[in-house]
Structure formats: C-alpha cells, structure tokens
Amino acid sequence: MAVKKQKIASGFARVFGSQPALPKAHVVTVECDIVKGLHAFAIVGLPDKSVEEAKDRLAAAIKNTDELESPKKSNKKIVLSLAPAALKKEGAVFDLPLALAFLLASEQTTFNPKGKLFASELALNGDVRGILGCLSIAIAARDAGFTDLYIPEENFEEASLVNGLHIHAITSLEHVLAILKNPAPEKAAKKVATPRVLPTEDDGALDEIRGQESAKRGLIIAAAGAHNIALYGPPGTGKTLLARATASILPDLSEEEVLEVTTIHSLAGTLQSGAMFRPPFRSPHHTSSYASLIGGGSSGVRPGEATLAHRGVLFADEFPEFHRDVIQALRQPLEDRVVSIARSKGSAIFPASFMLIAALNPCPCGFWGSTRCECMPHIVEKYRRKISGPVADRIDMWVTVPEMPMEMLVMRRGEKEKRTETNSARAQIASARTLQRARFKDIKGVWTNADMRPRHIEEFAKLSTKAEETLQAAARTMRLSARGYHRTIKLARTIADLAEHASIEPPHMLEALQYRAREL
Structure with missing residues (x-):
C-alpha cells in the first residue's frame, strides 16, 4: 500500500x-x-x-x-x-x-x-x-x-x-x-576529545642528521621564534632533512591555534581527522603556480599553501627554482602575515602566519666555489637574482649547510646512535615558546617573537646598553634596512629566550647579526 x-x-x-x-x-x-x-x-x-x-x-x-x-x-x-x-x-x-x-x-x-x-x-x-x-x-x-x-x-x-x-x-x-x-527524548552525542597525535622518534628526527651542528642551532633558533630561515649549501648536505626535522621539534598548537588551523583545513578539504593539534608542514613543489601558493583559482577564492601553512611551516625546497612571480608573491605574507586575494569571483584576506624554510643551492649545479662547478658567472647571477632584495631582507636567518667530511657521515664500528638531540631541541623550543606566550598573552594576533610589530619591540625586546651599541655599529657597517634592523632585534630576543635572559645582551645580538643576509 x-x-x-x-x-x-x-x-x-x-x-x-x-x-x-x-x-x-x-x-x-x-x-x-x-x-x-x-x-x-x-x-x-x-x-x-x-x-x-x-x-x-x-x-x-x-x-x-x-x-x-x-x-x-x-x-x-x-x-x-x-x-x-x-x-x-x-x-x-x-x-x-x-x-x-x-x-x-x-x-x-x-x-x-x-x-x-x-x-x-x-x-x-x-x-x-x-x-x-x-x-x-x-x-x-x-x-x-x-x-x-x-x-x-x-x-x-x-x-x-x-x-x-x-x-x-x-x-x-x-x-x-x-x-x-520530539526534541526532549533526543540528545546530542557526547563530545569526544580528539587524541593528540604527538611526533614520534622517527618523524624526521634531528638525530638522523650527523654533524651540521651550526645548522641545527640555527634551526632551533628559527623554530623557537617562528623566524624565516634559508638553508644554503651544496646538494646532499642535509638541507632537506634539516627542514623536515622541524616537524618533530615544534610544540603542539595552543587551543586558539587549534581552532584557527582546523578551520582553515576544514574549509580547504585537507582535514585528515577531527582536529589538528600539530603545526602544519606544507612543502609545495617548485613548479607550483601563483594561485596554488597564495590562493584563488578558477573555481573561486580558495586558500593556497601559504594559508594552509598558517601557524606552521612552509618549506620551499630548491627556492630559486620557483617561478619569480611566486617568490615575489611571498613578500606580503612574510611581512603582514596575511594574503590578499582579488579575483573576478570575489576577494578575500586569508591568514598566513607561517615560518618559511627555504633550501637553496649557491648556483644551478650546486657546487659554486669548487672545482666541480660548471656554471658560467652570468648564469649564477641570473639564478641568484630570482631572490630579490626585498624577499631576502624578509628572511631572518641565512645559514650555511656545508659539505661534511666522510668520516663524520659514517658511524664508527661499535658506536651506538644517540637519540637525544630531538628531545633536547623540543624542550628548548617549548620553553622559549612558553615565555613568548606569557609575554604576548594580552596582544591579539601576536604569538611568537616573529609576530611582533615595530611598536611592540620597544616594550618586549629591551636591549642592554652594550647590546644597543653593538647593533648600532653593525647597522652602519652592514647597512641594515629598517626592516633588517627590527628583524635582528626580534631574532636576538629569541636567542635571549633560549638562554633564559630577561634582556638582550651583546652575545645574543652578535649571534643574531651573523645570520643576516649576505653573499651566498
């Protein structure tokens, strides 16, 4: 019937x-x-x-x-x-x-x-x-x-x-x-907390990379303050491994960050589980288009890799191989922590507060300065020119990753692999991030030292008299831009946090200055 x-x-x-x-x-x-x-x-x-x-x-x-x-x-x-x-x-x-x-x-x-x-x-x-x-x-x-x-x-x-x-x-x-x-008998399901997925010992651990102590130190500083970092050196020296190890040493997201990041990935359709408690790690290919990195697309205004990396890491391997317009497009998010997209189908401003890790060779073949290099000078110049001055100035740290002697790469007989570096790095970074969260708890949108605007520096990044003299002298010698000047102070603040110092002292400032952009 x-x-x-x-x-x-x-x-x-x-x-x-x-x-x-x-x-x-x-x-x-x-x-x-x-x-x-x-x-x-x-x-x-x-x-x-x-x-x-x-x-x-x-x-x-x-x-x-x-x-x-x-x-x-x-x-x-x-x-x-x-x-x-x-x-x-x-x-x-x-x-x-x-x-x-x-x-x-x-x-x-x-x-x-x-x-x-x-x-x-x-x-x-x-x-x-x-x-x-x-x-x-x-x-x-x-x-x-x-x-x-x-x-x-x-x-x-x-x-x-x-x-x-x-x-x-x-x-x-x-x-x-x-x-x-019948609303009375029906009850909403109980909320079930999503278990946190913590990094395991094998998640790109620093322990797997032998040597490169100065590069590891640079990476820890960058991760502690969410600073942008460029790793440059010959191929096969561990630049990519170092970058990927960042995923294992960053601390969990805060409750507010969990909401921000999960909202983005839910809208983009990239959410793998109910929530994201770990910082995202995005690694776009060097052939990526402007729209895929910044956002947009023919189907409407959609978040790109820069937004998907919000509160996490954007890893650009073979950085100079990206299209020049794509590299230039990073200028806004690296400075303003947002991306502005205007299309015929609409416009939007998306959050894009990420830590950039750029890996690059000194020349197309990668062996500039050695007898193995086959690149003509004008080819090298063209290769390096793809990273413009304004983009380079927005990168807080330039760290050399040199070739290592073979005896350092091979484990000696009877030597046991130690797995303590990753845990030590996690502890240092977590401690520094805790200090920063307490420091900026009353300032909306500022979570780390890298998020500080110039108006925040005077209040939260106090320099000792000698540290200020050191910076002033270096600024004249190195011809630092206003942006470079402020970014150096923010970087020195992170180094001081790692050392658990309330003020920035000359050793912190000197270490920060050595990471400023220079000839590759």
Missing part, C-alpha cells in the same frame, strides 16, 4: 543556514514563500551553480522521505530566498536549510526555528553528506547566539571543538525531522 503524501499548503517560513568562510562563516537567513499560482520553483539570493542544483537534490530527498510531498509535484509558486542577497552563496551546504524551510512553509512539519542553525548536503535518498568548513560554521553559530547546530555525523568531531553549542549529529532528513518533532 502506497504511503499517503501530505498536500502542500501556502505559507511562509524562515530558518537559518551558513556560508563557510575564513576566518568565520556568514550566517544566512533561508526563507520560503509558497503562494497559489502557476507552478514555479526558484532559489534567489546570489546562488552559484551548486546552490541552483539544490532544487533537484532537495526535491528528490523530500520525495524519497516517507509522507512528504516534493516541491516539484505542487501547483504552487515556491520561492526560496538566501539573505543577505549581496553575499555569494556557494556549495551544497544549504541543501538542508532549504529543504526545512520548504517543509515548514508547506506545513509538512512543525518546529520552532529560533536558536537553530542547519548545515548539510542532501543525497537523493534523503541521507546527509559531510560538508567543508563545518568548524567555521560552528564558530559563527556560537558567536551569533545560536544554541543548537544540526550538522552531518561526519563533521561532528571538528564541530565539537566549539564550546557553548548543543551539536546534533544527523544522518538523514528523516532523522533531523524526528529530532525537531
């Missing part, structure tokens, strides 16, 4: 959905108006192609849910509106609120939409599918004063990072209607 379908009544209803975005989603009002007249079914409010296609998805989902009448079967004029109209709506995240607005307006269901926000894609059989950017939606819902959030079960873990919300993990249109019809 066929299930009797309900008749579609005329009426009006309003529910709430959300458009995922960075750093926070936009709350969208979803309205449905049903009146008598010639059959029509339209979605208005600046929808993109995927939102337009929602008409077919929600019609099929409603038809395949028991006792519900599809909007395409009615003889009414149905208009669904997404407000504000000026905001571009994209993605399938509006399927569920559109369906519920129609069902509420047509009197096929009844519930109080106050305090409730809905976000989900609908399958043709009425099941719900996971969405991108769910964490940004949860943050927006909390900040806008919503009390209940209805999302796919697949996205529950990331949304549960946000406190102050009653989160309902739903599996189908029928399921959410049952919850809304």
Whole structure:
C-alpha cells in the first residue's frame, strides 16, 4: 500500500543556514514563500551553480522521505530566498536549510526555528553528506547566539571543538525531522576529545642528521621564534632533512591555534581527522603556480599553501627554482602575515602566519666555489637574482649547510646512535615558546617573537646598553634596512629566550647579526 503524501499548503517560513568562510562563516537567513499560482520553483539570493542544483537534490530527498510531498509535484509558486542577497552563496551546504524551510512553509512539519542553525548536503535518498568548513560554521553559530547546530555525523568531531553549542549529529532528513518533532527524548552525542597525535622518534628526527651542528642551532633558533630561515649549501648536505626535522621539534598548537588551523583545513578539504593539534608542514613543489601558493583559482577564492601553512611551516625546497612571480608573491605574507586575494569571483584576506624554510643551492649545479662547478658567472647571477632584495631582507636567518667530511657521515664500528638531540631541541623550543606566550598573552594576533610589530619591540625586546651599541655599529657597517634592523632585534630576543635572559645582551645580538643576509 502506497504511503499517503501530505498536500502542500501556502505559507511562509524562515530558518537559518551558513556560508563557510575564513576566518568565520556568514550566517544566512533561508526563507520560503509558497503562494497559489502557476507552478514555479526558484532559489534567489546570489546562488552559484551548486546552490541552483539544490532544487533537484532537495526535491528528490523530500520525495524519497516517507509522507512528504516534493516541491516539484505542487501547483504552487515556491520561492526560496538566501539573505543577505549581496553575499555569494556557494556549495551544497544549504541543501538542508532549504529543504526545512520548504517543509515548514508547506506545513509538512512543525518546529520552532529560533536558536537553530542547519548545515548539510542532501543525497537523493534523503541521507546527509559531510560538508567543508563545518568548524567555521560552528564558530559563527556560537558567536551569533545560536544554541543548537544540526550538522552531518561526519563533521561532528571538528564541530565539537566549539564550546557553548548543543551539536546534533544527523544522518538523514528523516532523522533531523524526528529530532525537531520530539526534541526532549533526543540528545546530542557526547563530545569526544580528539587524541593528540604527538611526533614520534622517527618523524624526521634531528638525530638522523650527523654533524651540521651550526645548522641545527640555527634551526632551533628559527623554530623557537617562528623566524624565516634559508638553508644554503651544496646538494646532499642535509638541507632537506634539516627542514623536515622541524616537524618533530615544534610544540603542539595552543587551543586558539587549534581552532584557527582546523578551520582553515576544514574549509580547504585537507582535514585528515577531527582536529589538528600539530603545526602544519606544507612543502609545495617548485613548479607550483601563483594561485596554488597564495590562493584563488578558477573555481573561486580558495586558500593556497601559504594559508594552509598558517601557524606552521612552509618549506620551499630548491627556492630559486620557483617561478619569480611566486617568490615575489611571498613578500606580503612574510611581512603582514596575511594574503590578499582579488579575483573576478570575489576577494578575500586569508591568514598566513607561517615560518618559511627555504633550501637553496649557491648556483644551478650546486657546487659554486669548487672545482666541480660548471656554471658560467652570468648564469649564477641570473639564478641568484630570482631572490630579490626585498624577499631576502624578509628572511631572518641565512645559514650555511656545508659539505661534511666522510668520516663524520659514517658511524664508527661499535658506536651506538644517540637519540637525544630531538628531545633536547623540543624542550628548548617549548620553553622559549612558553615565555613568548606569557609575554604576548594580552596582544591579539601576536604569538611568537616573529609576530611582533615595530611598536611592540620597544616594550618586549629591551636591549642592554652594550647590546644597543653593538647593533648600532653593525647597522652602519652592514647597512641594515629598517626592516633588517627590527628583524635582528626580534631574532636576538629569541636567542635571549633560549638562554633564559630577561634582556638582550651583546652575545645574543652578535649571534643574531651573523645570520643576516649576505653573499651566498
């Protein structure tokens, strides 16, 4: 016996959905108006192609849910509106609120939409599918004063990072209607904390790299203050290994950073689990385009590698081999810690506060200065010129990674490999980062010494009289730019933190000065 379908009544209803975005989603009002007249079914409010296609998805989902009448079967004029109209709506995240607005307006269901926000894609059989950017939606819902959030079960873990919300993990249109019809018996699933994935001893450990003590010291300083660092030297000396070892020595993200980073990767579709507790490590290929590194693309404004590396590491191996326009594009994020993207389909400002690790050879063949070098002088000059002065000035540390004698690379018979360097480096960096978090706890957007703006330096990076004299003399001799001057102070502050000194002394300043850019 066929299930009797309900008749579609005329009426009006309003529910709430959300458009995922960075750093926070936009709350969208979803309205449905049903009146008598010639059959029509339209979605208005600046929808993109995927939102337009929602008409077919929600019609099929409603038809395949028991006792519900599809909007395409009615003889009414149905208009669904997404407000504000000026905001571009994209993605399938509006399927569920559109369906519920129609069902509420047509009197096929009844519930109080106050305090409730809905976000989900609908399958043709009425099941719900996971969405991108769910964490940004949860943050927006909390900040806008919503009390209940209805999302796919697949996205529950990331949304549960946000406190102050009653989160309902739903599996189908029928399921959410049952919850809304009988709210008392239904309880939202308990929030389960995602276990932290700590680095293991084999995660690119420093212990695996023999020798290169000065390079390791430079890397520890860079990681402690999130400073940009360039590792340069002949091929095969361990530059890439050193860079990748950074992932194993950085401390966990703070609670606020976890929300920032997870939101970005949720929206980009690169989230592997419910949350990211470890700093991201991104390593784009040297053939990467401008859009893939900075963001954008033909399908809309999307975050690039610079944003995906936010609060983590952006590793640029073979740095001079990147396209010149890509290298130049790093000037803004290296200075302002954000990227500005303007496209015909929209514009956006994305966070991009990362630590750059650039690995490069001194010439195309890599053996400049030795008898093995086969490069002509003009070829070497062209190769080095790809890294412009402004980009080089934004790199805080230039560290040489020289060739090591063979006897240092080979483990002597009977010698046991020691695995203490990585743990020691982790402890030093964690201690320095703890000092910095306490120092900047009242300043929004400043987490590390590298984040300091010039106005913060006088207050938080105090120089002793002798250290200031040392810097002034070096600034004249080395012809430091204003940027180089400030970056040297910030680097010296990190070195002092590693030494647990309250003020910056001459030894800290001298070590910082030796890392400034010079002839490769």
